[in-house]
Amino acid sequence: MDDTAGQANFDALMAADSRVEPRDWMPEAYRRTLVRQISQHAHSEIIGMQPEANWITRAPSLRRKAILMAKVQDEAGHGLYLYSAAETLGTPRDEMMEALIAGKARYSSIFNYPAVSWADMGAIGWLVDGAAICNQVPLCRASYGPYARAMVRICKEESFHQRQGFEILLELSRGSAVQKQMAQDAVNRWYAPSLMMFGPPDDDSPNSLQSMAWNIKRFSNDELRSRFVGMMVEQVEVLGLTLPDDQIRFNEETKKWEHGPLDWNEFKDVLAGHGPCNAQRLERRRSAHDDGAWVREAAAAYAAKQQAAVAA
Amino acid sequence: MSESATRITPGNALRPEDIADRVHDGTAKPSDEVAEYALWLGDDALILAQRLGHWISRAPELEEDVALGNIALDQLGHARSFLSYAGGAWGKSEDDLAYFRDEPQFRSAHLVEQPNGDFAVTIARQFVLSHYQFELYRRLLDSADPMLAAIAAKAVKEVDYHRDHSSQWMLRLALGTDESRRRVEAAVKLIWPYLAELFEDHPLVDALPGIAVRPSELRPAFDAVTGAVLAEAQLEIPSVPSASGGGRNGRHSEHLGYLLAEMQVLARQHPGASW
Numbered sequence: 001m002d003d004t005a006g007q008a009n010f011d012a013l014m015a016a017d018s019r020v021e022p023r024d025w026m027p028e029a030y031r032r033t034l035v036r037q038i039s040q041h042a043h044s045e046i047i048g049m050q051p052e053a054n055w056i057t058r059a060p061s062l063r064r065k066a067i068l069m070a071k072v073q074d075e076a077g078h079g080l081y082l083y084s085a086a087e088t089l090g091t092p093r094d095e096m097m098e099a100l101i102a103g104k105a106r107y108s109s110i111f112n113y114p115a116v117s118w119a120d121m122g123a124i125g126w127l128v129d130g131a132a133i134c135n136q137v138p139l140c141r142a143s144y145g146p147y148a149r150a151m152v153r154i155c156k157e158e159s160f161h162q163r164q165g166f167e168i169l170l171e172l173s174r175g176s177a178v179q180k181q182m183a184q185d186a187v188n189r190w191y192a193p194s195l196m197m198f199g200p201p202d203d204d205s206p207n208s209l210q211s212m213a214w215n216i217k218r219f220s221n222d223e224l225r226s227r228f229v230g231m232m233v234e235q236v237e238v239l240g241l242t243l244p245d246d247q248i249r250f251n252e253e254t255k256k257w258e259h260g261p262l263d264w265n266e267f268k269d270v271l272a273g274h275g276p277c278n279a280q281r282l283e284r285r286r287s288a289h290d291d292g293a294w295v296r297e298a299a300a301a302y303a304a305k306q307q308a309a310v311a312a
Numbered sequence: 313m314s315e316s317a318t319r320i321t322p323g324n325a326l327r328p329e330d331i332a333d334r335v336h337d338g339t340a341k342p343s344d345e346v347a348e349y350a351l352w353l354g355d356d357a358l359i360l361a362q363r364l365g366h367w368i369s370r371a372p373e374l375e376e377d378v379a380l381g382n383i384a385l386d387q388l389g390h391a392r393s394f395l396s397y398a399g400g401a402w403g404k405s406e407d408d409l410a411y412f413r414d415e416p417q418f419r420s421a422h423l424v425e426q427p428n429g430d431f432a433v434t435i436a437r438q439f440v441l442s443h444y445q446f447e448l449y450r451r452l453l454d455s456a457d458p459m460l461a462a463i464a465a466k467a468v469k470e471v472d473y474h475r476d477h478s479s480q481w482m483l484r485l486a487l488g489t490d491e492s493r494r495r496v497e498a499a500v501k502l503i504w505p506y507l508a509e510l511f512e513d514h515p516l517v518d519a520l521p522g523i524a525v526r527p528s529e530l531r532p533a534f535d536a537v538t539g540a541v542l543a544e545a546q547l548e549i550p551s552v553p554s555a556s557g558g559g560r561n562g563r564h565s566e567h568l569g570y571l572l573a574e575m576q577v578l579a580r581q582h583p584g585a586s587w
Binding site (some may be wrong): 072302 | 328358368371389391430484485488489495579582585587
């Protein structure tokens with residue numbers, strides 16, 4: 001199919017709100033955008049394992065330890081589906097991983113904050129996974145088939161993750177005064193960074209319009225952020241905790257939830273590498289990758305020898 | 313306890329919470345000896361799960377983060393079951409036993425206490441333990457204690473995968489590259505001294521005829537199965553002296569204290585708290 005016919009076919013798929021599949025012709029910019037977005041999403045899952053892995057060995061009950069292990073394991077699985085989805089666009093996983101450890105690729109900046117207390121396992125599940133779900137549910141209808149299908153499974157698991165985060169906070173909130181304070185402190189620290197997960201305000205988000213035209217993105221950053229705030233307002237009451245924002249209100253005219261100002265300079269600083277854990281997160285990924293090189297080489301060498309033996 | 317109480321059907325596997333319920337309502341109460349034996353098995357699984365859990369986010373491949381995490385999770389599940397049951401003898405929960413015992417009260421073997429080392433050491437340790445556990449649980453299915461038999465029935469299926477995973481890696485590391493071979497040979501040498509302790513008989517087993525599995529009886533099957541893998545991997549069984557062990561009597565390696573300090577720190581900061 002030449003480019004003109006391909007473009008016409010692509011435009012028709014967009015107009016019909018239909019799915020683009022790996023063998024379909026697609027504009028180079030659409031392919032590049034998807035590889036960037038899906039690989040960033042995969043990297044976020046992989047780097048996002050670290051703050052929670054930090055508590056696996058210290059989880060305060062065996063049941064919590066089992067749940068946390070299962071959750072972090074799910075995140076590795078999400079990374080795998082997403083790298084596979086991105087590979088259907090022609091970029092090999094090795095290349096994406098190299099870009100990550102070389103510091104050339106981005107991941108969600110929230111994972112550059114430290115998980116310093118057990119309550120952070122609750123706040124990460126409730127707020128960070130909660131924000132991720134708001135962002136990701138619409139992606140189940142994204143125009144690129146393999147991405148949308150990966151998101152269906154990921155969203156199911158994320159919803160379990162959010163519930164377990166909520167449960168951790170609820171248990172702490174109903175526990176001793178020290179436990180309750182631990183929970184409130186964690187919510188205070190993760191609230192603003194989780195709101196910033198939706199990306200910059202709409203008037204400062206240059207790529208959003210094109211992504212919406214391509215049916216990758218369905219709702220604007222501010223729209224999703226407002227929905228998320230509304231959900232959290234309801235749930236924080238059940239938790240018996242508060243959100244560290246006294247400007248949250250429901251705007252009767254726009255029918256949207258509004259929140260206090262966010263420190264976008266901090267967001268940009270963390271994104272630019274100045275967060276508390278940027279260097280640590282990348283170094284951990286790099287050392288796991290480098291320390292494991294001999295294992296991957298051994299597996300490849302063994303497979304090659306087996307293949308040669310079969311061929312002989 | 314009736315037969316159906318511990319029957320496993322699809323979607324109805326025995327969960328640690330079910331065991332805790334039975335212990336609580338008095339339908340399953342182990343004798344002190346049975347509880348002590350359950351601690352042997354539970355502590356091995358718990359300490360190994362704690363070791364393996366450290367690999368998650370540090371493995372050589374994402375697939376191995378998932379695999380080692382899965383094995384850790386299985387082992388933790390077995391530990392929770394055995395400890396929940398053991399606790400029934402003394403009115404203690406799985407968490408009382410995991411978080412509020414000191415080193416001398418643990419019954420783990422030195423093998424599981426050994427540090428992760430590199431991937432080859434972790435795999436060599438897993439290879440030995442999975443094959444040992446498989447032979448053990450397989451025989452425990454016939455235990456006169458229905459709860460031990462029920463826990464073993466769930467565990468043996470999972471451990472079967474663990475032994476396949478570690479056997480497959482033994483082959484790949486031994487026959488892969490010069491470096492991987494050098495590393496797995498060193499790992500086997502490092503791990504082998506702790507093998508003998510697993511198969512040592514003990515007065516506790518004499519006190520539990522028909523209930524506990526005699527460790528020395530596992531050795532021939534273990535040697536045959538692991539020997540076949542090692543032969544295919546062209547690995548020699550190292551001639552290294554056995555370490556003296558003592559884990560079943562509460563005499564542990566230097567490593568266990570650090571492991572427990574990390575595992576227990578938060579729970580002990582908040583005694584009596586619920587999580």
